[in-house]
Amino acid sequence: MERRHARYPFLAAAREAVERADVDLLAIARDEERVVERATERVERSLSDGTIGDPRRDARTELLSYPLARVLVSLVDEHVLVRKYARAEASAAHDRFGTAADEAALKSTSDDRLATADLLAEFDLARHVHSVDSSGADRDSVGGVGDGAATIGTDADAHRVDVGAYLGLAADMWGDEWRLVNRPLDKGQVPITHAELGDLLEKAIERRVADGLPLAVPEPVADALAGPESQVRETLSELELTREIDTVVPDLFPPCMRALLDSVRKGEHLEHHSRFAITAFLTSIGMSTDEIVEFYSVNPGFGEEITRYQTDHIRGETSPTEYSPPSCATMQSYGDCVNMDDRCETISHPMAYYEGALDDADDDELADWRETEADA
Numbered sequence: 001m002e003r004r005h006a007r008y009p010f011l012a013a014a015r016e017a018v019e020r021a022d023v024d025l026l027a028i029a030r031d032e033e034r035v036v037e038r039a040t041e042r043v044e045r046s047l048s049d050g051t052i053g054d055p056r057r058d059a060r061t062e063l064l065s066y067p068l069a070r071v072l073v074s075l076v077d078e079h080v081l082v083r084k085y086a087r088a089e090a091s092a093a094h095d096r097f098g099t100a101a102d103e104a105a106l107k108s109t110s111d112d113r114l115a116t117a118d119l120l121a122e123f124d125l126a127r128h129v130h131s132v133d134s135s136g137a138d139r140d141s142v143g144g145v146g147d148g149a150a151t152i153g154t155d156a157d158a159h160r161v162d163v164g165a166y167l168g169l170a171a172d173m174w175g176d177e178w179r180l181v182n183r184p185l186d187k188g189q190v191p192i193t194h195a196e197l198g199d200l201l202e203k204a205i206e207r208r209v210a211d212g213l214p215l216a217v218p219e220p221v222a223d224a225l226a227g228p229e230s231q232v233r234e235t236l237s238e239l240e241l242t243r244e245i246d247t248v249v250p251d252l253f254p255p256c257m258r259a260l261l262d263s264v265r266k267g268e269h270l271e272h273h274s275r276f277a278i279t280a281f282l283t284s285i286g287m288s289t290d291e292i293v294e295f296y297s298v299n300p301g302f303g304e305e306i307t308r309y310q311t312d313h314i315r316g317e318t319s320p321t322e323y324s325p326p327s328c329a330t331m332q333s334y335g336d337c338v339n340m341d342d343r344c345e346t347i348s349h350p351m352a353y354y355e356g357a358l359d360d361a362d363d364d365e366l367a368d369w370r371e372t373e374a375d376a
Contacts, residue, residue: 006062083322327349
């Protein structure tokens with residue numbers, strides 16, 4: 001089994017390699033502890049910090065842990081887990097094929113690094129994505145320049161994507177900048193940067209990973225994985241990501257969300273990732289689209305149509321995915337994690353913070369913001 005297959009297990013070639021090896025999934029689940037441990041780690045880390053953990057040096061263990069992880073996700077069969085697991089696998093793949101700015105470094109990558117052209121071919125996009133050189137002239141193909149082994153290049157260059165392919169890729173992307181109305185359109189093509197191409201390919205990978213989940217799992221395999229399944233369920237329960245909340249008490253919000261809330265109330269501009277975080281949080285604690293639109297209306301940059309569109313998209317009403325708030329690790333990576341307190345040290349997700357704060361609060365501290373606003 002090749003190292004490339006282990007690094008990118010979503011590839012059709014990786015799946016074929018597993019099939020050629022005539023792997024007995026039941027035997028692996030029963031007897032190969034290292035593979036089971038790695039599969040369990042992939043799933044649990046997707047919940048705790050949005051990653052799949054560190055890869056194993058043994059290519060066989062790393063590769064076989066992927067289909068076994070999909071089996072574990074299927075056994076737990078929770079929508080939030082499918083979504084988070086698919087995102088984590090896609091994010092890990094994105095990190096590996098990269099969007100580095102040093103083109104010279106890209107050309108010296110090892111053979112197991114996936115090239116942009118390979119990814120485009122994998123998702124049948126090669127004929128729809130056209131490279132543009134620094135003068136603005138089209139090049140033959142993304143992989144047709146230089147050594148062909150480079151990954152995504154620099155943002156000094158760009159690509160043009162056929163509009164039909166762009167719409168298919170960008171349908172689930174969050175943010176105003178992905179809407180076709182906000183993009184130039186020339187001769188049926190949409191210009192994008194290298195980094196944006198990487199983001200679109202990450203979304204394609206996420207869809208590939210989620211495709212078919214949950215799987216139908218034979219009973220003997222399910223029995224062999226009863227322990228890891230229970231472990232994943234316990235992790236999911238501890239994170240409390242599936243608990244239904246319908247209480248809005250801003251004073252109990254985690255510090256990061258209170259800061260974003262204050263920024264909106266002050267009329268400050270929020271970056272797309274910050275706006276996504278607070279909107280996803282508000283939908284997750286029970287606020288309706290109308291209530292969130294009203295909440296944003298105090299901001300001088302408020303636009304009702306786009307706010308309503310974004311909120312409906314996040315809650316899954318106009319998209320195939322219901323988005324949850326980012327984890328603490330993601331908030332930290334974007335610089336949105338601020339004013340940490342003692343509770344922050346004990347949790348890994350803003351929702352876990354809020355749920356804990358609600359549980360610990362006295363009754364007189366639980367006045368719902370929506371009720372107090374209506375009485376005012």
